[in-house]
Amino acid sequence: MSKTQELDRVVIRFAGDSGDGMQLTGTEFTKAAAEAGNDISTFPDFPAEIRAPAGSLFGVSGFQLHFSSGEIHTPGDAPDVLVVMNPAALKTNIKDLVDGGVLIVNSGAFVEANLKKAGYTSSPLDDDSLAKYRVHAVDISHLTVTALDGSSLSTKEKGRSKNFFALGLVFWMYGRDLENEIRRIHQQFAKRPELGDANVTVFKAGYHFGETAEVFQTVYKVPAAKFAPGTYRNITGNEALAMGLVVGAHLAGKHVFYAGYPITPASSILHSLAKFKNYGVLTLQTEDEIAAMGAALGAAYGGAVAVTASSGPGIALKQEGIGLGVMTELPVVVINVQRGGPSTGLPTKTEQSDLFQALYGRNGESPVPVIAAKSPGDSFYAAIEAVKIATTYMVPVFLLSDGYIANGSEPWPLPDVSTMERFDIAHRTEPNGYYVYERDPETLARAWVIPGTPGLEHRIGGIEKDFLTGNISYEAVNHERQTKVRADKVARVAQSIGELDLRGETSGDALVIGWGGTFGALRQATEELRAQGRRVSHAHLRWLSPLEPGLEKIIGNFRHVMVAELNSGQLITVLRARFLIDIKGLNKVQGQPFMVREVVAALEALCETATTSKTAASAAAAHASQASPV
Amino acid sequence: MSDPAPKLVKLTKKDFESNQDVRWCPGCGDYAILATVQRTLAQLGVRRETTVFVSGIGCSSRFPYYMNTYGFHSIHGRAPAVATGLKVARPDLDVWVITGDGDGLSIGGNHLLHALRRNVELKIILFNNQIYGLTKGQYSPTSKVGTRSGSTPSGSIDHPVNPLQFALGAGATFVARCTDTDAKGLGVILERAHRHKGSALIEILQNCPVFNDGIWDQVKDEPAERQLQLADGKPLTYAGGTMGVRLGPNLQTELVKIGDGGVAADQLLVHHDRGSSAYAYLLAGMTHPDYPVPVGVLHVEDKPTYEAMAHQQIADARAKHGEGQIDELLHSGMTWEVGADGTRH
Numbered sequence: 011m012s013k014t015q016e017l018d019r020v021v022i023r024f025a026g027d028s029g030d031g032m033q034l035t036g037t038e039f040t041k042a043a044a045e046a047g048n049d050i051s052t053f054p055d056f057p058a059e060i061r062a063p064a065g066s067l068f069g070v071s072g073f074q075l076h077f078s079s080g081e082i083h084t085p086g087d088a089p090d091v092l093v094v095m096n097p098a099a100l101k102t103n104i105k106d107l108v109d110g111g112v113l114i115v116n117s118g119a120f121v122e123a124n125l126k127k128a129g130y131t132s133s134p135l136d137d138d139s140l141a142k143y144r145v146h147a148v149d150i151s152h153l154t155v156t157a158l159d160g161s162s163l164s165t166k167e168k169g170r171s172k173n174f175f176a177l178g179l180v181f182w183m184y185g186r187d188l189e190n191e192i193r194r195i196h197q198q199f200a201k202r203p204e205l206g207d208a209n210v211t212v213f214k215a216g217y218h219f220g221e222t223a224e225v226f227q228t229v230y231k232v233p234a235a236k237f238a239p240g241t242y243r244n245i246t247g248n249e250a251l252a253m254g255l256v257v258g259a260h261l262a263g264k265h266v267f268y269a270g271y272p273i274t275p276a277s278s279i280l281h282s283l284a285k286f287k288n289y290g291v292l293t294l295q296t297e298d299e300i301a302a303m304g305a306a307l308g309a310a311y312g313g314a315v316a317v318t319a320s321s322g323p324g325i326a327l328k329q330e331g332i333g334l335g336v337m338t339e340l341p342v343v344v345i346n347v348q349r350g351g352p353s354t355g356l357p358t359k360t361e362q363s364d365l366f367q368a369l370y371g372r373n374g375e376s377p378v379p380v381i382a383a384k385s386p387g388d389s390f391y392a393a394i395e396a397v398k399i400a401t402t403y404m405v406p407v408f409l410l411s412d413g414y415i416a417n418g419s420e421p422w423p424l425p426d427v428s429t430m431e432r433f434d435i436a437h438r439t440e441p442n443g444y445y446v447y448e449r450d451p452e453t454l455a456r457a458w459v460i461p462g463t464p465g466l467e468h469r470i471g472g473i474e475k476d477f478l479t480g481n482i483s484y485e486a487v488n489h490e491r492q493t494k495v496r497a498d499k500v501a502r503v504a505q506s507i508g509e510l511d512l513r514g515e516t517s518g519d520a521l522v523i524g525w526g527g528t529f530g531a532l533r534q535a536t537e538e539l540r541a542q543g544r545r546v547s548h549a550h551l552r553w554l555s556p557l558e559p560g561l562e563k564i565i566g567n568f569r570h571v572m573v574a575e576l577n578s579g580q581l582i583t584v585l586r587a588r589f590l591i592d593i594k595g596l597n598k599v600q601g602q603p604f605m606v607r608e609v610v611a612a613l614e615a616l617c618e619t620a621t622t623s624k625t626a627a628s629a630a631a632a633h634a635s636q637a638s639p640v
Numbered sequence: 641m642s643d644p645a646p647k648l649v650k651l652t653k654k655d656f657e658s659n660q661d662v663r664w665c666p667g668c669g670d671y672a673i674l675a676t677v678q679r680t681l682a683q684l685g686v687r688r689e690t691t692v693f694v695s696g697i698g699c700s701s702r703f704p705y706y707m708n709t710y711g712f713h714s715i716h717g718r719a720p721a722v723a724t725g726l727k728v729a730r731p732d733l734d735v736w737v738i739t740g741d742g743d744g745l746s747i748g749g750n751h752l753l754h755a756l757r758r759n760v761e762l763k764i765i766l767f768n769n770q771i772y773g774l775t776k777g778q779y780s781p782t783s784k785v786g787t788r789s790g791s792t793p794s795g796s797i798d799h800p801v802n803p804l805q806f807a808l809g810a811g812a813t814f815v816a817r818c819t820d821t822d823a824k825g826l827g828v829i830l831e832r833a834h835r836h837k838g839s840a841l842i843e844i845l846q847n848c849p850v851f852n853d854g855i856w857d858q859v860k861d862e863p864a865e866r867q868l869q870l871a872d873g874k875p876l877t878y879a880g881g882t883m884g885v886r887l888g889p890n891l892q893t894e895l896v897k898i899g900d901g902g903v904a905a906d907q908l909l910v911h912h913d914r915g916s917s918a919y920a921y922l923l924a925g926m927t928h929p930d931y932p933v934p935v936g937v938l939h940v941e942d943k944p945t946y947e948a949m950a951h952q953q954i955a956d957a958r959a960k961h962g963e964g965q966i967d968e969l970l971h972s973g974m975t976w977e978v979g980a981d982g983t984r985h
């Protein structure tokens with residue numbers, strides 16, 4: 011009989027061939043954790059190749075899940091439990107497993123050919139190289155085929171079920187409910203019931219193997235976490251974006267028009283929206299990203315809530331069109347789900363290296379507001395805010411997400427949309443006294459007049475226009491005036507954005523500033539240090555342009571300021587130029603998110619450092635008089 | 641947005657002229673085209689407020705500024721994409737696209753291909769002057785081999801694209817051609833294009849007196865000999881009915897003398913603008929100077945438009961699932977309740 015041990019939190023990683031179904035295994039185990047009431051955070055990490063050659067090191071696909079009885083912000087730095095389906099998965103993942111961690115190995119895949127492909131000369135299961143882990147070698151391949159004895163499936167098809175054996179095993183380890191999973195498997199394979207049956211058989215076999223084989227002395231229990239009351243669902247960043255766009259358009263009294271060209275990791279936004287047709291969502295898969303941007307502009311001119319999304323290379327293609335949106339002052343939401351760059355870069359890996367592209371990536375002086383989502387669930391709110399700002403200020407808005415939050419998921423409390431503030435759009439219909447570039451005195455937005463309105467026929471375009479009439483103008487002073495007003499308009503967005511997201515006091519030893527998907531790691535690290543009594547605060551920027559006014563008020567109050575970002579130093583450059591103070595950078599460009607411990611270490615080191623002459627606090631006084639009002 | 645039409649006053653050509661100074665060079669073929677478009681729209685009785693001209697970049701693409709309708713002067717080559725977004729979002733609008741041989745067939749060739757392929761109801765007018773006008777006279781993708789220009793002082797060496805064959809290859813459902821100064825012919829084509837439920841591509845042979853003067857002169861100056869006027873149901877004849885076009889044994893078009901010493905009239909090809917696209921492709925392949933140039937409507941066919949189908953899918957989804965409710969959207973998929981005690985129920 012195994013004993014039951016209670017744990018606060020567990021990080022588990024499944025790793026195997028791209029064709030081994032590790033993403034499905036991870037997703038299913040996530041659902042079970044959510045069902046059991048744990049807080050969760052996931053991190054799928056897979057190669058760009060769809061089905062890389064079996065057994066190869068570069069073909070390894072992984073899915074990490076962090077589940078807990080307390081609040082968590084990240085998928086966890088290092089797995090406590092690692093499930094590997096072949097030698098290549100072991101080779102590429104074992105370095106991450108914590109010392110003393112549980113290693114479940116499909117020993118059946120440790121045959122000579124696979125060992126060779128993974129670069130092992132002899133099986134690591136036969137020597138003591140894994141001695142510091144609690145190794146459970148289980149011949150999952152063989153047990154799967156045995157469980158399906160008598161089934162009409164081919165040997166190859168039988169073999170494909172082995173991920174369900176692994177899933178069954180971990181279900182048993184963590185005392186998860188079998189019945190719901192069995193129902194889900196049948197549902198998922200409703201079109202091929204024979205596969206559904208086989209997977210259920212193997213899933214149960216895995217579970218019962220754990221129960222009867224007594225390989226594991228302990229069964230673990232991670233109690234349910236406490237959540238705020240409400241209705242919850244699990245959500246990925248891209249799902250949240252799609253829903254946020256629909257809700258944003260709803261609050262504007264409009265419908266979404268979305269144009270896009272497939273690209274990892276943005277494609278699933280289009281997939282989600284294409285299913286929302288009964289919400290009046292129009293989706294258009296264009297011939298390229300340039301066309302998607304063009305179509306979005308055309309739809310915006312026609313009065314739609316126009317959206318396009320892509321990732322790095324596709325965004326580069328859109329930039330000329332975004333410039334046209336700046337010039338014609340049309341509202342378009344441009345989403346960049348960032349990935350590792352430059353060029354094709356690391357298509358399935360995360361990075362924050364497109365901030366400069368968003369801020370400065372166009373010809374001419376072409377400012378746009380830039381907002382960043384900080385977590386999967388937050389993507390929903392970021393999308394609504396982007397729609398609101400674009401339509402209120404008549405300007406293209408960049409919404410930055412990244413591969414990590416786009417694919418990652420977390421439990422998400424459903425918002426009550428009926429209590430959200432509406433921003434209904436009223437198009438001007440009064441012909442008298444209309445000028446194309448006459449501006450709202452508060453927002454500096456021009457009126458959004460749409461075709462079909464009698465008496466307001468007008469022409470817009472990319473050539474510089476007179477500041478009032480909108481007629482073509484090459485006049486020297488007019489161009490400078492229009493350039494300034496386009497910038498002023500973006501600066502004025504500051505009056506519509508919320509408070510700075512600050513954890514901790516407004517002064518102290520160290521302020522860590524982040525933006526976008528690093529939120530979880532930075533907040534977690536800050537909490538840990540604060541619990542130790544360190545005077546550390548964390549400001550997470552939602553808006554990168556304009557900057558949140560609250561930042562200016564506090565940035566000078568800390569002995570040290572550090573910007574943590576997954577690039578070689580982009581926001582830090584912006585902030586140094588803006589505030590004229592010394593700021594330290596914590597940078598990582600590995601296609602991987604920050605680990606909490608990396609951030610903790612950097613902040614600890616910073617707190618230990620004596621204040622140098624040019625650091626924040628000393629420059630603050632000088633800065634106070636220099637900073638221009640936002 | 642779709643208020644009932646204000647009292648229908650008959651508009652005139654003047655009503656379609658904007659208050660902007662026209663900035664084309666004196667003698668540019670674009671003037672004649674502009675005048676014909678303005679006059680024809682007035683004659684067709686279209687409403688200014690539901691008419692939109694979308695263009696790319698080039699001399700020709702300045703066109704929308706001169707029309708007293710809605711207009712969008714976009715970026716080089718992308719007008720079909722912008723117009724597609726507009727038309728799909730707003731099928732109630734009449735959307736015209738103005739493009740040039742460089743704008744539409746070089747930088748924007750991809751978008752033109754896909755707009756035509758999708759059969760978005762855009763009326764696309766391609767001003768073909770066989771040159772890049774606005775950038776001061778470089779050869780274009782429609783320039784003949786050997787064209788000497790600023791960028792090809794020794795003569796161009798690449799083979800030109802045939803705009804109408806390109807359009808037919810893309811699946812265009814309305815293909816026509818006209819010369820810039822043939823107001824009557826162009827008026828008829830514009831009227832038919834306007835009525836057509838689908839994408840239309842109209843090639844206009846346009847003169848650029850500054851950088852490619854007279855490139856179409858032979859075709860324009862001797863219309864009887866050098867143009868093949870297409871009329872539905874009529875045999876292909878030219879030169880005052882003395883010459884005709886016959887289909888040769890290898891599916892090539894042959895120019896033949898009619899009557900005395902020539903062939904009988906019943907051996908000639910008879911034009912059907914709803915003929916096969918293969919036939920239209922043959923016609924489009926008849927180029928100057930080897931052939932009289934076909935002018936008029938080469939090809940028409942009916943296909944559902946992209947925007948009609950897109951909106952039909954929305955209507956179908958609403959009929960099937962009901963008008964989407966935001967709450968249902970949020971609740972889709974697996975949800976669970978957390979009670980006042982902070983745990984899951």
Ligand SMILES: Cc1ncc(C[n+]2csc(CCOP(=O)(O)OP(=O)(O)O)c2C)c(N)n1
Pocket residue numbers: 697698699700701716739740741742743744767769771772773774775780
């Ligand atoms: C992205 C981009 N590349 C190049 C140009 C420069 N450019 C402007 S118009 C033009 C060619 C126009 O030729 P065409 O479409 O034949 O028009 P035309 O002037 O002959 O009417 C070029 C290359 C531009 N405006 N934008």
Ligand code: SF4
Pocket residue numbers: 663664665667668669670699700769773774847848849850851
């Ligand atoms: S350059 Fe040629 S095409 Fe352009 S306006 Fe002058 S004449 Fe017309």
Ligand SMILES: [Mg+2]
Pocket residue numbers: 698740741742767768769770771772773780
């Ligand atoms: Mg040209």
